[in-house]
Amino acid sequence: MQCCVCKEKPATVHFTQIVGEKMQKLDMCEECAKSKGINDPSFAMADLMLGLGASQEIDAAAAGVQLKCPRCGFSQTDFKKSGRLGCPECYRTFSEGLSGLLKTMHKGTRHIGKAPEALRKTRDNVDRLKTLQTKLDKAIAAEDFELCAKLRDEIKVLNSGATSKVTR
Amino acid sequence: MNDLHAFLISPAEATQQHGPHDRIVMSSRVRLARNIRGLAFPGWAKKNERVKVLETVMPAVSSMPEMSDSFSEAMDNLAPADKQILVERHLISREHAAKSVGSGIVLNREESFCVMINEEDHLRMQALRPGFQLREAWQAIDRFDSELEKKIDFAFDNDLGYLTACPTNLGTGIRVSAMLHLPGCVLDEQINPIIQSVNKLGLAVRGLYGEGTEALGNVFQVSNQMTLGESETVIVERLEKVLAQIIEHEQNARERLLEKKAKVVLDHIGRAYGVLANAHRISSKETMNQLSLMRLGVDMGLFPNTQRTLVDELFLVTQPAHLQRQVSDKLTAEERDLIRADMVRERLKNVARPVTKPNGGKAN
Numbered sequence: 001m002q003c004c005v006c007k008e009k010p011a012t013v014h015f016t017q018i019v020g021e022k023m024q025k026l027d028m029c030e031e032c033a034k035s036k037g038i039n040d041p042s043f044a045m046a047d048l049m050l051g052l053g054a055s056q057e058i059d060a061a062a063a064g065v066q067l068k069c070p071r072c073g074f075s076q077t078d079f080k081k082s083g084r085l086g087c088p089e090c091y092r093t094f095s096e097g098l099s100g101l102l103k104t105m106h107k108g109t110r111h112i113g114k115a116p117e118a119l120r121k122t123r124d125n126v127d128r129l130k131t132l133q134t135k136l137d138k139a140i141a142a143e144d145f146e147l148c149a150k151l152r153d154e155i156k157v158l159n160s161g162a163t164s165k166v167t168r
Numbered sequence: 169m170n171d172l173h174a175f176l177i178s179p180a181e182a183t184q185q186h187g188p189h190d191r192i193v194m195s196s197r198v199r200l201a202r203n204i205r206g207l208a209f210p211g212w213a214k215k216n217e218r219v220k221v222l223e224t225v226m227p228a229v230s231s232m233p234e235m236s237d238s239f240s241e242a243m244d245n246l247a248p249a250d251k252q253i254l255v256e257r258h259l260i261s262r263e264h265a266a267k268s269v270g271s272g273i274v275l276n277r278e279e280s281f282c283v284m285i286n287e288e289d290h291l292r293m294q295a296l297r298p299g300f301q302l303r304e305a306w307q308a309i310d311r312f313d314s315e316l317e318k319k320i321d322f323a324f325d326n327d328l329g330y331l332t333a334c335p336t337n338l339g340t341g342i343r344v345s346a347m348l349h350l351p352g353c354v355l356d357e358q359i360n361p362i363i364q365s366v367n368k369l370g371l372a373v374r375g376l377y378g379e380g381t382e383a384l385g386n387v388f389q390v391s392n393q394m395t396l397g398e399s400e401t402v403i404v405e406r407l408e409k410v411l412a413q414i415i416e417h418e419q420n421a422r423e424r425l426l427e428k429k430a431k432v433v434l435d436h437i438g439r440a441y442g443v444l445a446n447a448h449r450i451s452s453k454e455t456m457n458q459l460s461l462m463r464l465g466v467d468m469g470l471f472p473n474t475q476r477t478l479v480d481e482l483f484l485v486t487q488p489a490h491l492q493r494q495v496s497d498k499l500t501a502e503e504r505d506l507i508r509a510d511m512v513r514e515r516l517k518n519v520a521r522p523v524t525k526p527n528g529g530k531a532n
Contacts, residue, residue: 084288
């Protein structure tokens with residue numbers, strides 16, 4: 001039997017998953033199995049086979065419900081059909097399924113670059129807080145209490161400042 | 169009914185616009201995709217929702233200083249032939265031309281800013297410049313966007329950036345692109361390796377009318393594909409670097425062709441002239457491909473008394489919708505081929521046949 005991924009080497013890893021009433025089988029060589037993370041307990045075969053958020057979809061289908069955007073009613077099936085989302089809110093609704101897709105599509109998964117002026121300050125503050133927090137953690141680990149105190153003060157100032165809520 | 173034709177720059181004027189390196193880089197464009205917070209994207213929105221978006225966005229865009237003298241119209245008020253004219257001018261996408269109720273366009277007098285409303289996203293705003301001017305186009309659309317965000321609440325997420333209908337545009341929502349005329353690379357059979365290496369850098373190479381179209385007339389569009397995880401300036405700078413290299417390749421290819429395969433090149437250009445100056449029926453596709461070779465001939469100094477603008481104008485006015493526009497009767501494709509040939513012969517009447525000794529192609 002041949003590996004179903006590389007179609008070259010003989011399949012030595014056989015994987016069977018039963019979801020609801022469906023049974024799926026995969027036969028792979030050692031290497032491909034490893035690269036697909038079969039040993040990883042969180043591995044979802046459906047994602048590998050069907051792409052974006054398929055396992056969630058199957059889970060949901062098995063439970064008789066489908067993930068839908070609460071704002072616009074867009075479903076995962078709709079995304080599969082069109083490759084487009086329904087509304088800005090959909091990015092939150094389907095974030096789990098999308099994150100893998102974004103990774104393969106783009107340079108990174110976090111936006112770098114322009115932001116609307118109104119959010120720019122908040123955005124900078126969030127970034128600065130993050131760096132300060134990492135510095136603080138390091139300082140604590142290093143038992144540099146003088147630096148700790150200084151960083152804590154800076155964080156306090158940033159937090160008390162006009163940090164309006166980050167909205168979507 | 170609007171008067172799109174009174175507004176549009178005439179083909180003759182349009183080809184008079186010059187920019188750096190416009191021998192090879194025909195035009196530069198930067199497009200930003202934006203959507204309104206809390207509203208369904210155009211592809212999912214109901215008709216009345218789309219109409220509402222159009223009714224709020226169009227006046228906001230038209231009131232921008234850049235649009236002080238502009239043409240704004242709902243797509244359902246434009247005749248199919250007019251939409252096609254806009255596609256042939258590269259002002260709107262083919263997808264947008266297919267839209268009707270609830271979509272619209274705002275275009276400024278200089279044709280340097282054009283906003284599509286309710287294409288795939290609520291707003292697709294573009295800055296256009298002749299020649300190699302990506303940075304200028306980015307700066308122009310950046311300013312435009314910064315002003316417009318004071319009037320429209322754009323959907324933005326702190327982690328994901330500007331939210332777009334298609335995840336491929338997420339983040340910056342930017343598409344930086346240039347239209348390139350690369351007959352040298354094609355004749356020198358270098359175009360495929362170039363396309364491959366450009367693809368490897370994460371950039372797309374497409375044909376004359378964008379996604380899924382053929383590279384008619386040796387015209388290629390190069391653009392970025394990734395929009396998330398890199399800033400706009402990084403993307404613009406990468407495109408600039410890659411384009412500078414493609415320009416060099418094209419220049420080298422032209423020189424090498426003249427040096428090593430002069431007869432082949434002269435033959436191609438001579439035949440192109442022969443066909444164009446003497447044909448009695450000619451398709452749009454063949455016209456573009458032959459005009460491309462003639463344009464190369466002009467660049468190489470083979471038509472000493474002919475301006476490139478003559479060729480560029482023909483390139484535009486021989487396309488189906490532009491051609492149809494010049495006659496009153498509705499033409500079939502067959503009839504257009506006859507009229508096209510008549511027109512090209514007429515325009516080339518005073519163009520002498522190519523000289524047989526290239527003069528190095530110094531003219532720009």
